[in-house]
Amino acid sequence: MTNLKKVLLTGATGFIGRQLHTALQEKGYEVVPISRSMGIDFNQMTSIESWHPYLEGVDVVINAVGIIVETRGQKFEILHQQAPSALFRACSRMGVKRVIQISALGADDQACTPYQLSKKAADDVLRSLQLDWFVLRPSLVYGLGGSSMQVFQRLSMLPIIPLVGDGQYYVQPIHISDLVATVRQCLDVKQTQRTLDVVGPAPLTFEDWLQSFRKRRQRAPARTICIPFNLMLALAKFGRFFIPLLHPDNLRMLRQGNVADVKPLAEFLGRLPLSVEEGLCLI
Numbered sequence: 001m002t003n004l005k006k007v008l009l010t011g012a013t014g015f016i017g018r019q020l021h022t023a024l025q026e027k028g029y030e031v032v033p034i035s036r037s038m039g040i041d042f043n044q045m046t047s048i049e050s051w052h053p054y055l056e057g058v059d060v061v062i063n064a065v066g067i068i069v070e071t072r073g074q075k076f077e078i079l080h081q082q083a084p085s086a087l088f089r090a091c092s093r094m095g096v097k098r099v100i101q102i103s104a105l106g107a108d109d110q111a112c113t114p115y116q117l118s119k120k121a122a123d124d125v126l127r128s129l130q131l132d133w134f135v136l137r138p139s140l141v142y143g144l145g146g147s148s149m150q151v152f153q154r155l156s157m158l159p160i161i162p163l164v165g166d167g168q169y170y171v172q173p174i175h176i177s178d179l180v181a182t183v184r185q186c187l188d189v190k191q192t193q194r195t196l197d198v199v200g201p202a203p204l205t206f207e208d209w210l211q212s213f214r215k216r217r218q219r220a221p222a223r224t225i226c227i228p229f230n231l232m233l234a235l236a237k238f239g240r241f242f243i244p245l246l247h248p249d250n251l252r253m254l255r256q257g258n259v260a261d262v263k264p265l266a267e268f269l270g271r272l273p274l275s276v277e278e279g280l281c282l283i
């Protein structure tokens with residue numbers, strides 16, 4: 001371990017945050033976890049000064065707060081953009097040595113949905129600051145306790161799997177243990193100020209991703225039914241109240257594809273991340 005000891009971890013109660021918390025504690029870091037249910041609501045943390053009390057003596061900040069759909073009190077602009085931007089600026093002011101932002105694949109120059117654009121806006125603020133930063137852009141993260149994974153798992157076990165459009169768009173899921181390993185490496189390496197796409201070793205179609213859950217359970221591939229994209233968008237208007245992931249923007253992002261070159265991540269880790277077959281064996 002380097003001389004970085006005390007870590008402020010936002011979003012510590014989430015799927016990614018929980019895994020990071022455990023892994024960093026095991027490595028001997030002093031982790032200060034925060035999240036909304038622990039009394040610190042990003043809606044109230046949009047000024048630089050509001051962060052000062054939490055940054056005393058902190059060496060590293062990891063931001064893992066995020067939402068996939070907006071609700072009345074949970075807006076992308078505040079949670080993804082305003083509060084993290086204030087946090088990053090406060091880090092710069094308070095001498096925090098290193099900041100790791102959990103962004104998302106697609107938060108780049110081609111970003112087009114409010115989710116991606118709000119993530120990119122905060123990433124840009126962090127990249128403009130004179131501190132040791134990392135912007136990590138994961139693809140779909142899967143592993144025990146992941147909420148989107150439960151949805152995919154249930155879908156895959158239906159006798160006939162409904163696919164949005166033709167299901168032939170690509171995803172590149174990354175196992176949570178590889179994302180955790182990437183964050184740990186960010187704490188150790190000297191070369192900082194890097195944006196890294198955190199993706200699995202190879203893209204696969206969304207249909208193959210769903211079928212791979214069946215393969216894991218030694219089930220034969222299921223038949224599929226393609227639901228035309230525009231019909232799916234119409235269904236999603238109501239469906240999203242039952243399954244929030246079904247927001248039309250999320251369907252658009254899915255169809256857009258969610259892939260990147262794995263080489264930079266493999267070089268950073270010194271190995272390839274786990275394949276879907278290997279990762280699903282850990283679940």
Ligand SMILES: NC(=O)c1ccc[n+]([C@@H]2O[C@H](COP(=O)([O-])OP(=O)(O)OC[C@H]3O[C@@H](n4cnc5c(N)ncnc54)[C@H](OP(=O)(O)O)[C@@H]3O)[C@@H](O)[C@H]2O)c1
Pocket residue numbers: 010011012013014015016017034035036037038040041042043064065066067074079102103104105137138139140141142146148
């Ligand atoms: N999971 C993926 O596949 C994936 C892929 C790419 C990027 N990411 C990004 O990774 C980050 C973490 O994702 P996740 O899957 O761990 O999400 P998650 O399980 O939904 O956890 C979200 C975390 O954010 C906290 N949070 C939500 N609203 C808040 C607020 N108003 N104030 C303070 N904290 C708040 C939650 O705290 P409470 O529980 O206390 O409400 C929770 O700790 C997000 O930024 C997400 O966009 C995730």
